[in-house]
Amino acid sequence: MLRSARLVLLGALVLVAVACGPRVTPAPAPAPRPPAPLPGTPSASAPVVTGLVCPVTGAVYTDSYGPRGxxxxxxxxxxxxAGTPVVAVKAGTVRFVANEGGGGNVAYxxxxxxxxxxxxxxxDFVGVDRLVTQGAMLGHVGRTGNAxxxxxxxxxxxxxxxxxxxxxYPTLRATGC
Ligand SMILES: [Zn+2]
Incomplete structure (x- = not known):
């Protein structure tokens, strides 16, 4: 009686194993990626952010945002x-990252x-990571990284x-830069 009960139990285990089949390893989750561009975020539909001061004064620039290569x-x-002062467009918190790949020395x-x-x-950077007032100097124009x-x-x-x-671009023009 005990023996047959064991056999039944063994049979049940085999059935479960067969029913489960081979384990399928789930694919690893994709690494987080920067947001893809919205379908054609063209200048015309870009929001104008208000209340800024120019990050630099007297700059020459065109609307260079968009596909490149x-x-x-x-x-x-x-x-x-080189050496033109770069300032905080708004009051906030600045964080500096030196030699950040193609961006070179980057301020956020x-x-x-x-x-x-x-x-x-x-x-270069002026000062360290900190709270800054609007217009505070953050660094100077250069060509570090891929520039x-x-x-x-x-x-x-x-x-x-x-x-x-x-x-x-629309924000910079609206700001009078
Ligand atoms: Zn660029």
Missing amino acids: TGFHWGIDMFEP LTGGDANVYQYAHLL TANHLHFEIRIANINGVRVDP
Whole structure:
């Protein structure tokens, strides 16, 4: 009696094993990626962010946001001589990252509006990570990272560091830069 009960139990286990079949290993979750461009975020539909001051003064620039080569250029290139002061477009918190790949020396300013303003290719930084007032000096224009000329690469990310990156051009023009 005991023996047959064991056999029944063994048979049940085999059936369960067969029914479960081979384990399928789930594919690893994809690594987080920066947000893809909204379908054609053209300048015309980019929001104008108000209340800024110019990140640099006297810059020469065009609407250079958009597809570039096989990639996408997420900001506006503002051409200036090396050493031109770069300032906080809004009051907020600045964080500096030295030698961040193609961006070179990069400053991230999280404004009081929660938008993140990115400044790339800086020659140097002024001060350390801190709270800044609007217009506070952050650094100077340079050509660190992947840059062939002295310029400020300026981006706007809406609402947070991983927010949608929009064309800063209408905002810069509206600000009078
Ligand atoms: Zn650029």
